[in-house]
Amino acid sequence: MSFWEVITSILGQGLWITLLTTFLSAILALVIGFAGGLMRLSRNKFVRFIVGVYVEVFRGTSLLVQLFWIYYVLPMFGITLSAITAAVLAIGLNYGAYTSEVVRSGIQSVDEGQIEASIALNMTKIQRMRRVILPQAFILMLPNLGNQLIELFKSTSLVALITLTDLTYQADVLNATTLQTTQIYTALLIIYFVIAWPMTKGIQILERKLTEGRM
Amino acid sequence: MTEPIVKYNKVTKYFDDLQVLDKIDFEIQQGEKVALIGPSGSGKTTFARLLMTLEEITDGTIEVEGEYLWHEKNEKGELSPASTEHLRKVRSNVGMVFQHFHLFPHMTVLENIIEAPITVKGKKKKEATKQGKEILDKVGLLDKADVYPAQLSGGQKQRVAIARALVMEPKVLIFDEPTSALDPELVGEVLEVIKDIADQGETSMLLITHEMDFAKEVADRIAFFDDGKIVEDGAPSEILYNPKSTRLKEFLERFMNTQTP
Numbered sequence: 001m002s003f004w005e006v007i008t009s010i011l012g013q014g015l016w017i018t019l020l021t022t023f024l025s026a027i028l029a030l031v032i033g034f035a036g037g038l039m040r041l042s043r044n045k046f047v048r049f050i051v052g053v054y055v056e057v058f059r060g061t062s063l064l065v066q067l068f069w070i071y072y073v074l075p076m077f078g079i080t081l082s083a084i085t086a087a088v089l090a091i092g093l094n095y096g097a098y099t100s101e102v103v104r105s106g107i108q109s110v111d112e113g114q115i116e117a118s119i120a121l122n123m124t125k126i127q128r129m130r131r132v133i134l135p136q137a138f139i140l141m142l143p144n145l146g147n148q149l150i151e152l153f154k155s156t157s158l159v160a161l162i163t164l165t166d167l168t169y170q171a172d173v174l175n176a177t178t179l180q181t182t183q184i185y186t187a188l189l190i191i192y193f194v195i196a197w198p199m200t201k202g203i204q205i206l207e208r209k210l211t212e213g214r215m
Numbered sequence: 216m217t218e219p220i221v222k223y224n225k226v227t228k229y230f231d232d233l234q235v236l237d238k239i240d241f242e243i244q245q246g247e248k249v250a251l252i253g254p255s256g257s258g259k260t261t262f263a264r265l266l267m268t269l270e271e272i273t274d275g276t277i278e279v280e281g282e283y284l285w286h287e288k289n290e291k292g293e294l295s296p297a298s299t300e301h302l303r304k305v306r307s308n309v310g311m312v313f314q315h316f317h318l319f320p321h322m323t324v325l326e327n328i329i330e331a332p333i334t335v336k337g338k339k340k341k342e343a344t345k346q347g348k349e350i351l352d353k354v355g356l357l358d359k360a361d362v363y364p365a366q367l368s369g370g371q372k373q374r375v376a377i378a379r380a381l382v383m384e385p386k387v388l389i390f391d392e393p394t395s396a397l398d399p400e401l402v403g404e405v406l407e408v409i410k411d412i413a414d415q416g417e418t419s420m421l422l423i424t425h426e427m428d429f430a431k432e433v434a435d436r437i438a439f440f441d442d443g444k445i446v447e448d449g450a451p452s453e454i455l456y457n458p459k460s461t462r463l464k465e466f467l468e469r470f471m472n473t474q475t476p
Contacts, residue, residue: 111317113313113315113317114317114319116267116269116311116313116317117313117317117318117319119267119268119269119306120267120269120309120310120311120313120380121310121330121331121335121379121380121383122303122306122307122331122335122383123331123334123335124303124335125299127334127335131330131334132319135321136319136320136321139321214320214321214363214364214365
Protein backbone atom coordinates (compact mmCIF):
# COMPACT_ATOMS: atom_id res chain seq x y z
CA MET A 1 0.00 0.00 0.00
CA SER A 2 1.29 3.43 -0.88
CA PHE A 3 1.37 6.16 1.79
CA TRP A 4 -1.49 7.91 0.05
CA GLU A 5 -3.58 4.75 0.06
CA VAL A 6 -2.91 4.35 3.77
CA ILE A 7 -4.21 7.86 4.42
CA THR A 8 -7.35 7.47 2.34
CA SER A 9 -8.06 4.10 3.87
CA ILE A 10 -7.87 5.44 7.45
CA LEU A 11 -9.82 8.57 6.56
CA GLY A 12 -12.51 6.88 4.55
CA GLN A 13 -13.86 4.92 7.43
CA GLY A 14 -12.75 6.74 10.57
CA LEU A 15 -13.08 10.43 9.85
CA TRP A 16 -16.81 10.63 10.31
CA ILE A 17 -16.80 8.95 13.75
CA THR A 18 -13.92 11.11 14.99
CA LEU A 19 -15.57 14.33 13.84
CA LEU A 20 -19.00 13.31 15.12
CA THR A 21 -17.61 12.38 18.54
CA THR A 22 -15.64 15.63 18.69
CA PHE A 23 -18.62 17.75 17.68
CA LEU A 24 -21.16 16.18 20.02
CA SER A 25 -18.89 16.00 23.05
CA ALA A 26 -17.68 19.59 22.49
CA ILE A 27 -21.29 20.79 22.52
CA LEU A 28 -21.99 18.79 25.68
CA ALA A 29 -18.82 20.06 27.36
CA LEU A 30 -19.71 23.64 26.49
CA VAL A 31 -23.25 23.35 27.84
CA ILE A 32 -22.08 21.64 31.03
CA GLY A 33 -19.17 24.07 31.32
CA PHE A 34 -21.35 27.16 31.17
CA ALA A 35 -24.00 25.75 33.48
CA GLY A 36 -21.34 24.48 35.90
CA GLY A 37 -19.33 27.72 35.79
CA LEU A 38 -22.40 29.82 36.55
CA MET A 39 -23.47 27.44 39.32
CA ARG A 40 -20.03 27.66 40.86
CA LEU A 41 -20.65 31.38 41.29
CA SER A 42 -24.07 30.83 42.85
CA ARG A 43 -24.86 32.30 46.24
CA ASN A 44 -26.25 28.93 47.25
CA LYS A 45 -23.61 26.95 49.12
CA PHE A 46 -25.19 23.61 48.27
CA VAL A 47 -25.19 24.33 44.52
CA ARG A 48 -21.53 25.35 44.69
CA PHE A 49 -20.72 22.19 46.65
CA ILE A 50 -22.41 19.87 44.14
CA VAL A 51 -20.57 21.42 41.19
CA GLY A 52 -17.34 21.36 43.19
CA VAL A 53 -17.67 17.62 43.75
CA TYR A 54 -18.43 17.01 40.08
CA VAL A 55 -15.42 19.04 38.93
CA GLU A 56 -13.03 17.37 41.34
CA VAL A 57 -14.23 13.85 40.52
CA PHE A 58 -13.97 14.28 36.76
CA ARG A 59 -10.70 16.21 36.87
CA GLY A 60 -9.18 13.83 39.39
CA THR A 61 -9.76 10.58 37.52
CA SER A 62 -8.59 9.43 34.11
CA LEU A 63 -10.74 9.98 31.05
CA LEU A 64 -9.93 6.48 29.84
CA VAL A 65 -11.17 4.96 33.08
CA GLN A 66 -14.30 7.11 32.94
CA LEU A 67 -14.90 5.90 29.40
CA PHE A 68 -14.51 2.25 30.43
CA TRP A 69 -16.65 2.81 33.47
CA ILE A 70 -19.55 4.35 31.55
CA TYR A 71 -19.38 1.77 28.77
CA TYR A 72 -18.56 -1.43 30.69
CA VAL A 73 -19.65 -0.84 34.30
CA LEU A 74 -22.91 1.08 33.92
CA PRO A 75 -24.58 -1.91 32.18
CA MET A 76 -24.12 -3.84 35.43
CA PHE A 77 -26.45 -1.28 37.02
CA GLY A 78 -28.92 -1.79 34.20
CA ILE A 79 -27.85 1.23 32.14
CA THR A 80 -26.64 0.12 28.74
CA LEU A 81 -25.44 2.82 26.38
CA SER A 82 -24.34 2.60 22.77
CA ALA A 83 -20.62 3.13 22.23
CA ILE A 84 -21.11 6.57 20.68
CA THR A 85 -23.41 7.71 23.53
CA ALA A 86 -20.94 6.45 26.13
CA ALA A 87 -18.08 8.19 24.33
CA VAL A 88 -19.87 11.53 24.04
CA LEU A 89 -21.03 11.33 27.66
CA ALA A 90 -17.59 10.50 29.05
CA ILE A 91 -15.69 13.09 27.02
CA GLY A 92 -18.41 15.74 27.49
CA LEU A 93 -18.52 15.26 31.26
CA ASN A 94 -14.74 15.18 31.55
CA TYR A 95 -14.12 18.31 29.49
CA GLY A 96 -17.23 19.97 30.93
CA ALA A 97 -15.49 19.86 34.31
CA TYR A 98 -12.46 21.72 32.97
CA THR A 99 -14.64 24.09 30.93
CA SER A 100 -16.66 25.05 33.99
CA GLU A 101 -13.43 26.26 35.59
CA VAL A 102 -12.56 28.25 32.48
CA VAL A 103 -16.04 29.81 32.51
CA ARG A 104 -15.88 30.59 36.21
CA SER A 105 -12.50 32.27 36.03
CA GLY A 106 -13.50 34.11 32.83
CA ILE A 107 -16.54 35.60 34.53
CA GLN A 108 -14.51 36.51 37.58
CA SER A 109 -11.90 38.25 35.42
CA VAL A 110 -14.38 40.83 34.14
CA ASP A 111 -13.67 44.16 35.80
CA GLU A 112 -15.77 44.78 38.93
CA GLY A 113 -16.53 48.25 37.58
CA GLN A 114 -18.58 46.70 34.78
CA ILE A 115 -20.92 45.18 37.35
CA GLU A 116 -21.12 48.47 39.22
CA ALA A 117 -21.94 50.38 36.06
CA SER A 118 -24.74 47.97 35.23
CA ILE A 119 -26.13 48.21 38.77
CA ALA A 120 -26.06 51.99 38.42
CA LEU A 121 -28.11 51.58 35.24
CA ASN A 122 -30.54 49.47 37.27
CA MET A 123 -30.12 46.27 35.29
CA THR A 124 -31.38 43.05 36.85
CA LYS A 125 -28.90 40.33 37.78
CA ILE A 126 -29.79 38.35 34.67
CA GLN A 127 -29.49 41.37 32.37
CA ARG A 128 -26.11 42.16 33.91
CA MET A 129 -24.88 38.65 33.25
CA ARG A 130 -26.33 38.33 29.76
CA ARG A 131 -25.65 41.79 28.34
CA VAL A 132 -22.51 42.94 30.14
CA ILE A 133 -20.54 40.19 31.90
CA LEU A 134 -20.83 37.16 29.61
CA PRO A 135 -19.99 38.92 26.31
CA GLN A 136 -16.77 40.23 27.87
CA ALA A 137 -16.03 37.03 29.77
CA PHE A 138 -16.47 35.00 26.60
CA ILE A 139 -13.67 36.90 24.88
CA LEU A 140 -11.42 36.29 27.89
CA MET A 141 -12.32 32.59 27.84
CA LEU A 142 -11.79 32.12 24.13
CA PRO A 143 -8.07 31.18 24.09
CA ASN A 144 -8.65 28.61 26.85
CA LEU A 145 -11.78 27.26 25.20
CA GLY A 146 -9.81 26.90 21.98
CA ASN A 147 -7.09 24.92 23.74
CA GLN A 148 -9.69 22.69 25.26
CA LEU A 149 -11.35 22.05 21.92
CA ILE A 150 -8.03 20.85 20.51
CA GLU A 151 -7.39 18.70 23.59
CA LEU A 152 -10.88 17.26 23.34
CA PHE A 153 -10.46 16.48 19.66
CA LYS A 154 -7.22 14.62 20.28
CA SER A 155 -8.64 12.70 23.22
CA THR A 156 -11.36 11.23 21.02
CA SER A 157 -8.69 8.73 19.90
CA LEU A 158 -9.48 6.91 23.15
CA VAL A 159 -12.92 5.92 21.88
CA ALA A 160 -11.24 3.29 19.71
CA LEU A 161 -10.87 1.37 22.98
CA ILE A 162 -14.64 1.05 23.39
CA THR A 163 -15.10 -0.33 19.87
CA LEU A 164 -15.90 2.91 18.04
CA THR A 165 -14.48 2.86 14.53
CA ASP A 166 -12.75 6.24 14.59
CA LEU A 167 -9.48 7.25 12.90
CA THR A 168 -7.30 5.54 15.50
CA TYR A 169 -9.39 2.36 15.38
CA GLN A 170 -9.09 2.21 11.60
CA ALA A 171 -5.34 2.67 11.85
CA ASP A 172 -5.12 -0.18 14.36
CA VAL A 173 -7.12 -2.47 12.09
CA LEU A 174 -5.02 -1.54 9.10
CA ASN A 175 -1.85 -2.14 11.09
CA ALA A 176 -3.01 -5.59 12.15
CA THR A 177 -3.68 -6.60 8.57
CA THR A 178 -0.78 -4.96 6.69
CA LEU A 179 1.91 -4.48 9.37
CA GLN A 180 3.02 -1.22 7.65
CA THR A 181 3.36 0.26 11.15
CA THR A 182 5.61 3.23 10.32
CA GLN A 183 3.53 4.46 7.43
CA ILE A 184 0.19 3.94 9.16
CA TYR A 185 0.95 5.76 12.42
CA THR A 186 2.80 8.55 10.62
CA ALA A 187 -0.25 8.99 8.44
CA LEU A 188 -2.43 9.05 11.57
CA LEU A 189 -0.28 11.78 13.15
CA ILE A 190 -0.55 13.87 10.02
CA ILE A 191 -4.31 13.43 9.81
CA TYR A 192 -4.84 14.59 13.42
CA PHE A 193 -2.60 17.58 12.86
CA VAL A 194 -4.30 18.62 9.64
CA ILE A 195 -7.67 18.62 11.38
CA ALA A 196 -6.45 20.33 14.58
CA TRP A 197 -4.58 23.14 12.90
CA PRO A 198 -7.55 24.88 11.26
CA MET A 199 -9.38 24.67 14.62
CA THR A 200 -6.55 26.60 16.29
CA LYS A 201 -6.50 29.14 13.47
CA GLY A 202 -10.29 29.46 13.52
CA ILE A 203 -10.30 30.30 17.22
CA GLN A 204 -7.53 32.86 16.70
CA ILE A 205 -9.46 34.53 13.90
CA LEU A 206 -12.64 34.57 15.98
CA GLU A 207 -10.75 36.12 18.86
CA ARG A 208 -9.32 38.83 16.63
CA LYS A 209 -12.72 39.55 15.11
CA LEU A 210 -14.32 39.93 18.53
CA THR A 211 -11.66 42.19 19.97
CA GLU A 212 -10.93 44.35 16.93
CA GLY A 213 -10.89 47.99 18.01
CA ARG A 214 -12.67 47.22 21.26
CA MET A 215 -10.14 46.09 23.83
CA MET B 216 -41.04 73.51 51.72
CA THR B 217 -40.96 70.48 49.46
CA GLU B 218 -39.74 67.09 50.64
CA PRO B 219 -36.00 66.48 50.23
CA ILE B 220 -35.20 64.15 47.37
CA VAL B 221 -32.62 62.27 49.39
CA LYS B 222 -32.60 61.85 53.13
CA TYR B 223 -29.91 60.02 55.13
CA ASN B 224 -30.96 59.16 58.65
CA LYS B 225 -28.24 58.08 61.12
CA VAL B 226 -26.44 56.19 58.37
CA THR B 227 -23.63 53.99 59.64
CA LYS B 228 -21.32 51.82 57.60
CA TYR B 229 -18.79 49.28 58.70
CA PHE B 230 -16.38 47.27 56.57
CA ASP B 231 -15.92 44.33 58.92
CA ASP B 232 -14.65 46.01 62.08
CA LEU B 233 -13.69 49.26 60.42
CA GLN B 234 -16.22 52.04 60.80
CA VAL B 235 -16.28 54.31 57.75
CA LEU B 236 -19.50 56.26 58.34
CA ASP B 237 -20.77 57.28 61.74
CA LYS B 238 -24.51 58.06 62.15
CA ILE B 239 -24.72 60.57 59.34
CA ASP B 240 -27.81 62.72 58.84
CA PHE B 241 -27.96 64.46 55.50
CA GLU B 242 -30.47 65.82 53.01
CA ILE B 243 -30.44 66.81 49.37
CA GLN B 244 -33.26 69.03 48.16
CA GLN B 245 -34.97 68.85 44.80
CA GLY B 246 -32.57 70.18 42.19
CA GLU B 247 -29.88 70.92 44.73
CA LYS B 248 -26.21 70.50 43.81
CA VAL B 249 -24.08 69.30 46.70
CA ALA B 250 -20.32 68.86 46.56
CA LEU B 251 -18.57 66.48 48.94
CA ILE B 252 -14.98 67.26 49.84
CA GLY B 253 -12.57 65.77 52.31
CA PRO B 254 -9.37 63.75 52.58
CA SER B 255 -9.28 60.32 50.96
CA GLY B 256 -10.55 57.63 53.29
CA SER B 257 -12.89 60.11 54.97
CA GLY B 258 -15.96 58.15 53.82
CA LYS B 259 -17.33 60.43 51.11
CA THR B 260 -17.17 57.84 48.34
CA THR B 261 -18.74 55.15 50.55
CA PHE B 262 -21.40 57.68 51.49
CA ALA B 263 -22.33 58.10 47.80
CA ARG B 264 -21.99 54.40 46.96
CA LEU B 265 -24.62 53.57 49.60
CA LEU B 266 -27.07 55.76 47.68
CA MET B 267 -26.25 53.88 44.44
CA THR B 268 -26.64 50.58 46.35
CA LEU B 269 -23.09 49.56 45.52
CA GLU B 270 -22.37 49.04 49.22
CA GLU B 271 -24.77 47.64 51.76
CA ILE B 272 -25.93 49.87 54.58
CA THR B 273 -24.97 48.70 58.09
CA ASP B 274 -27.35 50.81 60.12
CA GLY B 275 -29.74 53.73 59.67
CA THR B 276 -31.95 54.49 56.66
CA ILE B 277 -31.76 56.30 53.35
CA GLU B 278 -34.91 57.67 51.74
CA VAL B 279 -35.18 58.64 48.10
CA GLU B 280 -38.28 60.59 47.11
CA GLY B 281 -39.90 59.66 50.42
CA GLU B 282 -39.32 55.91 49.99
CA TYR B 283 -36.85 53.79 51.89
CA LEU B 284 -34.02 52.58 49.69
CA TRP B 285 -32.62 49.76 51.78
CA HIS B 286 -35.78 48.90 53.69
CA GLU B 287 -39.42 48.14 53.27
CA LYS B 288 -42.22 48.74 55.75
CA ASN B 289 -44.31 45.69 56.59
CA GLU B 290 -48.00 45.78 57.68
CA LYS B 291 -47.04 46.55 61.27
CA GLY B 292 -44.99 49.52 60.12
CA GLU B 293 -41.70 47.84 61.01
CA LEU B 294 -38.71 48.13 58.73
CA SER B 295 -37.30 45.01 57.12
CA PRO B 296 -34.57 44.67 54.46
CA ALA B 297 -35.83 45.63 51.02
CA SER B 298 -36.69 43.02 48.41
CA THR B 299 -34.80 43.11 45.13
CA GLU B 300 -37.85 44.56 43.33
CA HIS B 301 -38.24 47.32 45.89
CA LEU B 302 -34.55 48.13 45.77
CA ARG B 303 -34.64 48.36 41.99
CA LYS B 304 -37.73 50.55 42.02
CA VAL B 305 -36.20 53.10 44.39
CA ARG B 306 -32.76 52.83 42.79
CA SER B 307 -34.21 53.88 39.43
CA ASN B 308 -34.18 57.47 40.77
CA VAL B 309 -30.40 57.44 41.14
CA GLY B 310 -27.63 57.46 38.54
CA MET B 311 -23.87 57.49 38.81
CA VAL B 312 -20.78 58.58 36.90
CA PHE B 313 -17.61 56.79 37.94
CA GLN B 314 -14.03 57.91 38.27
CA HIS B 315 -12.90 55.26 35.81
CA PHE B 316 -15.92 55.61 33.46
CA HIS B 317 -16.75 51.88 33.31
CA LEU B 318 -18.09 52.06 29.78
CA PHE B 319 -19.01 48.71 28.25
CA PRO B 320 -16.02 47.95 25.99
CA HIS B 321 -17.92 45.49 23.78
CA MET B 322 -20.52 48.06 22.77
CA THR B 323 -20.21 51.15 20.60
CA VAL B 324 -20.74 54.57 22.13
CA LEU B 325 -24.36 54.65 21.01
CA GLU B 326 -24.97 51.07 22.14
CA ASN B 327 -23.57 51.98 25.56
CA ILE B 328 -26.13 54.74 25.83
CA ILE B 329 -29.21 52.92 24.54
CA GLU B 330 -28.52 49.64 26.36
CA ALA B 331 -30.28 50.46 29.62
CA PRO B 332 -33.21 52.38 28.09
CA ILE B 333 -33.95 49.29 26.00
CA THR B 334 -33.24 46.44 28.45
CA VAL B 335 -34.22 48.17 31.69
CA LYS B 336 -36.91 50.60 30.65
CA GLY B 337 -38.25 48.54 27.75
CA LYS B 338 -38.02 51.32 25.18
CA LYS B 339 -38.22 50.62 21.46
CA LYS B 340 -34.82 50.61 19.78
CA LYS B 341 -35.81 53.38 17.38
CA GLU B 342 -36.99 55.67 20.13
CA ALA B 343 -33.96 54.91 22.33
CA THR B 344 -31.61 55.60 19.41
CA LYS B 345 -33.23 58.96 18.72
CA GLN B 346 -33.01 59.94 22.37
CA GLY B 347 -29.46 58.56 22.64
CA LYS B 348 -28.30 60.64 19.71
CA GLU B 349 -29.84 63.79 21.17
CA ILE B 350 -27.95 63.25 24.41
CA LEU B 351 -24.73 62.44 22.55
CA ASP B 352 -25.15 65.70 20.69
CA LYS B 353 -25.55 67.49 24.03
CA VAL B 354 -22.19 66.20 25.26
CA GLY B 355 -20.68 67.00 21.86
CA LEU B 356 -19.91 63.46 20.71
CA LEU B 357 -22.52 62.70 18.07
CA ASP B 358 -19.76 62.01 15.54
CA LYS B 359 -18.42 59.21 17.79
CA ALA B 360 -21.72 57.30 17.98
CA ASP B 361 -20.44 54.20 16.17
CA VAL B 362 -16.97 54.09 17.66
CA TYR B 363 -15.90 51.71 20.43
CA PRO B 364 -14.88 53.22 23.79
CA ALA B 365 -11.28 52.01 23.37
CA GLN B 366 -10.85 54.55 20.59
CA LEU B 367 -11.85 57.54 22.72
CA SER B 368 -9.76 59.83 24.92
CA GLY B 369 -10.38 59.82 28.66
CA GLY B 370 -12.36 63.01 28.48
CA GLN B 371 -14.54 61.68 25.69
CA LYS B 372 -15.09 58.43 27.60
CA GLN B 373 -16.28 60.34 30.62
CA ARG B 374 -18.64 62.46 28.53
CA VAL B 375 -20.13 59.26 27.09
CA ALA B 376 -20.47 57.89 30.63
CA ILE B 377 -22.29 61.06 31.63
CA ALA B 378 -24.62 60.72 28.64
CA ARG B 379 -25.24 57.08 29.55
CA ALA B 380 -26.27 58.06 33.07
CA LEU B 381 -28.35 61.04 31.90
CA VAL B 382 -30.41 59.07 29.41
CA MET B 383 -31.96 57.15 32.32
CA GLU B 384 -33.31 60.48 33.62
CA PRO B 385 -32.30 60.05 37.26
CA LYS B 386 -33.61 62.45 39.90
CA VAL B 387 -30.21 62.36 41.60
CA LEU B 388 -26.94 62.01 39.75
CA ILE B 389 -23.78 61.03 41.61
CA PHE B 390 -20.39 62.06 40.25
CA ASP B 391 -17.57 60.16 41.94
CA GLU B 392 -14.40 62.14 41.25
CA PRO B 393 -15.31 62.40 37.56
CA THR B 394 -12.07 64.09 36.52
CA SER B 395 -9.53 62.41 38.81
CA ALA B 396 -8.50 59.80 36.25
CA LEU B 397 -8.08 62.32 33.43
CA ASP B 398 -5.03 64.03 32.00
CA PRO B 399 -5.06 67.67 33.09
CA GLU B 400 -5.80 68.99 29.60
CA LEU B 401 -8.96 66.84 29.39
CA VAL B 402 -10.49 67.94 32.69
CA GLY B 403 -12.03 71.10 31.27
CA GLU B 404 -14.28 69.46 28.67
CA VAL B 405 -15.78 67.13 31.29
CA LEU B 406 -16.35 69.90 33.85
CA GLU B 407 -18.06 71.92 31.13
CA VAL B 408 -20.55 69.12 30.47
CA ILE B 409 -21.25 68.72 34.19
CA LYS B 410 -21.74 72.47 34.46
CA ASP B 411 -24.26 72.37 31.61
CA ILE B 412 -26.29 69.71 33.40
CA ALA B 413 -26.12 71.67 36.62
CA ASP B 414 -27.31 74.83 34.87
CA GLN B 415 -30.35 73.04 33.50
CA GLY B 416 -31.46 72.70 37.08
CA GLU B 417 -33.88 69.77 37.49
CA THR B 418 -31.41 67.02 38.38
CA SER B 419 -30.07 66.95 41.91
CA MET B 420 -26.35 66.33 42.02
CA LEU B 421 -23.97 64.77 44.49
CA LEU B 422 -20.49 65.66 43.37
CA ILE B 423 -17.42 64.15 44.98
CA THR B 424 -14.49 66.23 43.86
CA HIS B 425 -11.07 67.64 44.54
CA GLU B 426 -11.67 70.53 42.14
CA MET B 427 -12.40 73.25 44.69
CA ASP B 428 -12.90 76.00 42.12
CA PHE B 429 -15.38 73.86 40.27
CA ALA B 430 -17.22 72.91 43.48
CA LYS B 431 -17.56 76.58 44.29
CA GLU B 432 -18.85 77.35 40.80
CA VAL B 433 -21.40 74.53 40.54
CA ALA B 434 -22.47 73.58 44.04
CA ASP B 435 -25.22 75.17 46.10
CA ARG B 436 -23.72 73.56 49.16
CA ILE B 437 -20.46 71.91 50.16
CA ALA B 438 -20.17 69.20 52.80
CA PHE B 439 -16.78 68.47 54.34
CA PHE B 440 -16.15 64.87 55.36
CA ASP B 441 -13.55 63.77 57.83
CA ASP B 442 -13.18 60.47 59.64
CA GLY B 443 -16.64 59.15 58.72
CA LYS B 444 -18.51 62.28 59.74
CA ILE B 445 -19.73 65.46 58.07
CA VAL B 446 -17.74 68.04 59.94
CA GLU B 447 -19.05 71.13 58.16
CA ASP B 448 -21.89 71.67 55.73
CA GLY B 449 -22.83 75.01 54.21
CA ALA B 450 -22.63 77.51 51.36
CA PRO B 451 -19.46 77.21 49.24
CA SER B 452 -18.19 80.64 50.21
CA GLU B 453 -18.59 79.80 53.90
CA ILE B 454 -16.88 76.43 53.63
CA LEU B 455 -13.99 77.54 51.45
CA TYR B 456 -13.29 81.04 52.78
CA ASN B 457 -14.60 80.94 56.31
CA PRO B 458 -13.97 77.44 57.67
CA LYS B 459 -14.98 77.02 61.32
CA SER B 460 -13.32 73.76 62.32
CA THR B 461 -9.59 73.27 62.56
CA ARG B 462 -9.86 70.08 60.51
CA LEU B 463 -11.40 71.86 57.56
CA LYS B 464 -8.86 74.69 57.90
CA GLU B 465 -6.03 72.18 57.85
CA PHE B 466 -7.55 70.32 54.91
CA LEU B 467 -7.93 73.49 52.84
CA GLU B 468 -4.43 74.67 53.69
CA ARG B 469 -2.92 71.32 52.75
CA PHE B 470 -4.98 71.39 49.63
CA MET B 471 -3.95 74.88 48.55
CA ASN B 472 -0.30 74.01 49.23
CA THR B 473 -0.38 70.99 46.97
CA GLN B 474 -2.26 72.87 44.27
CA THR B 475 0.14 75.78 43.86
CA PRO B 476 3.64 74.76 42.90
